[in-house]
Amino acid sequence: MMPTQDEVNSVNKAFSILKLFQTQSELGITEMAYLMGMAKGSIYRFVTTLKRLGLLEQNPENEKYRPAVGLLELSSLYVAHLDWRAVVHPFMELLSERTQEDILLAVLDKSNIVYIDKIEGKQMLRMVPQIGLPRPAYCTGSGKALLAGLNQQQLLELYKGQELLHYTEHTITNFNALLEDLALIQKRGYAFDNEEFELGVVAVASPFRGMNGEALGALSVSGPCLRFGENKIDETATLVIDVCKEISRRLGWKEGQIHNTRW
Known part of the structure; x- marks a missing residue:
């Protein structure tokens, strides 16, 4: 079954959010919304999903988000093969x-x-x-x-x-x-x-x-x-x-x- 265009767009947006952390160690919802040109509510939904998947985690001290160990596991999988x-x-x-x-x-x-x-x-x-x-x-x-x-x-x-x-x-x-x-x-x-x-x-x-x-x-x-x-x-x-x-x-x-x- 082929993915729908909405599903493809969602994957692209999630990946674009992760790529923000190539240049930033931590980002808040407002910062990500500004950089992505998206509403804060939409960013929050994406970030919540990425957090649930273990790809992002939240810093309890400032409530900003940062890359989680799941990203390292994915990169290790790439290098292993x-x-x-x-x-x-x-x-x-x-x-x-x-x-x-x-x-x-x-x-x-x-x-x-x-x-x-x-x-x-x-x-x-x-x-x-x-x-x-x-x-x-x-x-x-x-x-x-x-x-x-x-x-x-x-x-x-x-x-x-x-x-x-x-x-x-x-x-x-x-x-x-x-x-x-x-x-x-x-x-x-x-x-x-x-x-x-x-x-x-x-x-x-x-x-x-x-x-x-x-x-x-x-x-x-x-x-x-x-x-x-x-x-x-x-x-x-x-x-x-x-x-x-x-x-x-x-x-x-x-x-x-x-x-x-x-x-």
């Missing part, structure tokens, strides 16, 4: 178009990263790793971006008894030096692989987050060091950070919501 790789890939295409370099999507697997998606650059000289092949996190751009999302205790447990192997003359092989680098990555929002795993190859990477603030994966822009001067590194870092923030927002992360990893 979301294939975030499908969300990320269009942004990889954007990075590829803007930089013309190799774009890689990686996830953390214990002390390694695994590349799960890639877009090869349009440059003649390319150095693209194989999908599914693990690489050590401590000496790759995406790996360091994701390690910086862990706290110090997690890092100590992760690398307990492990030696940081020497891959190139630029590889960080001292654990304390690695912690210093990760602290810098936390502060500036991106990681830089300065030929640390493979000579001649550099990468700029940043993590993206889920609704709880945890790092789900990282995107990196990678290529030969001869194409990455200081200006390009800065420009690429700004671009990757902005793209990963937008991905995070699409996955439910809120601006200013930081996963507690400070050391």
